[in-house]
Amino acid sequence: MEASNCFIPPTVSASSGSTHRLASAAQIPLVQFQAVSKRYGQLPAVEALTLDIYQGEFFALLGPSGCGKTTLLRLLAGFERPTAGRILVDGEDLGDTPPHRRPVNMMFQSYALFPHLTVERNIAFGLKQEGIPKNDIARRVAELLALVRLERYAGRKPDQLSGGERQRVALARSLAKRPRVLLLDEPMAALDKKLRQDTQFELMELQAKLGTTFLIVTHDQDEAMTVANRIAVMEHGRIAQVGPPVEIYERPNSRYVADFIGEVNIIEGRLISTTLERALIVTDSGGHLAITPGVDLAPGAITWVALRPEKLRIAAEPPRQAPENLFVGTVGEIGYLGNMSVYKVRLDSGEVWKAAVANTTRHADRPIVIGERVWVSFDCDATIVLTR
């Protein structure tokens, strides 16, 4: 995520295509959801959802609770059966395959460690079911204990471990059988923030090292943005948008996605004129925005302009050279986050915008204070035009 600096705003424009490094045309997807639906009685949890996940991806299912992301994971694990549609792994329809015969393993949100077994035997559990010789099991378990750095805890029971240690046991256990896909159900929900961030990076390293396909379910957008190389944002059992984090963030396809991922100012307006480079939008409160549309729009259409707070510039004096989009307002609230400050600016037209400014120096020469008049501006190509 980029926070613009006060003088030279570096706006990122994602070039489409460059990010699809994983999916070569000939490659068949490792996991295919084909028009999968799941209803509980009359209640739809997943609706005609189609999604391909490729070998080696770290794929995130992101959405608020109740959007169907966990259901989708459970459908793949086999704990639920789809009401309609097919799920394929390696091109093979899993159909009625029971969970214990599926080539996927799951790391549970509650970890679901067996309380009566030691760490060692928890990890060995899956291997034992396969009837692998004892020596091989011992070797593999030692390998996994080293991988998650729990060698010293092999003989402990789960209730003698901390939350973070338990999480690592759960991870090792789910990796033991070398699944084709590792399913992670909110794997870091129970960790505190600092540990969660460390674990996120560890998880990424691990995934890169093993090359296993990871499918993670999370409601935490920061987590999804950090770990995943592709994200599916879900809404009411459907996929709102699929793409790499940059694309999801910089080119959301709907207000829902723009709003769900990160902070955003959404300004409703009507398109009054458009050329290829410039579109002029008049907002509900009468303001004019000059933007680079990026999409084909008919004049008169209702549109929404999404503007990330860090792409706004805020100044206590009018800029010497007036940019195209300049608004005047009063600072309402200031949120100091340490690395950046968020200003809530009430524009003279009545709208409230959020502007985020990176705190690049320890002491600003003259800090902006609450109630101060400020000039807010942004570049034409800093915005995203949304039609739904």
Place this chain on the structure above:
Amino acid sequence: MMGETAGRPVEGRSFGARVIVLVPYLWLAAFFLGPFLIVVKISLSQITMTQPPYAPLFDAAAGWEGFKAFLAALSLNNYATLAADPLYLEAYLKSLEVAAISTAMLLVLGYPTAYGIARAPRRLQAVLVMLVILPFWTSFLIRVYAWINILQHDGLLNQVIVALHLADHPLTWLSTDTAVFIGIVYSYFPFMVLPLYSTLERMDAALFEAAADLGCPPWKTFWVVTLPLSRPGIVAGVLLCFIPIVGEFVIPDLLGGSSTVMIGQTLWTEFFANRDWPTASAVAIVLLALLVVPIVIYQHQQLRELERGR
């Protein structure tokens, strides 16, 4: 570590908190330890034709010399009688046998019942548990008498058997070991089902999913996950049934025959028919020792196992 905080004593407790902790100890001292010591004392006394029917009697007014004489009059000869007469040994063994067999039957019947209730839909569970407890709302004695009615020669059971042509003549049920087992299993069923149910019901369903996910077919999940994790419930149910069954008196007395003489009946005979309070007390003390010792050993082992894990 999270587990360690649980057992740590709370420091700096207030006076009130100390008194509250004392209450259960006072209760146990007044209603368990006191009576227990009295029974121990009676078991060491001799039978007499007086009121109360044993000697010596403790007389605080007799002073130190009196107390020494009192101690000298106590003896272990009632216990010697128990050891010498095979009647008692047989009664003890019969009691343990009946308790062991019926507890095993209770476990075999109770576990699937508890499992079924725990897997039933939430709303149905309360109803099913209620159904298990419901018979308790009728007097125990009346229910045992009802079994006499069912099991007697022209009773309900024989009528059904003859009507279904399972046998061409009525069978003898009453006054047999079978009748005792039927009565005991029926009466103690809730004591087995309830602790098992509470253990099974609390089990995290994600554990079964995890087992399935790791390659366990459902039947195997039961053996390697469900059963080991329900051990606390099994232990509670077994203790809750086994201990009172060993000392059971009413059921074998009403449903059993002369062949089923359990220690409870021996105790009753000594106490009420022979008016031999000292021997009756000795029988009771031996019974207690018989039950307490294995339980203490078991708990000790549990504790050791727990400590080994730390």
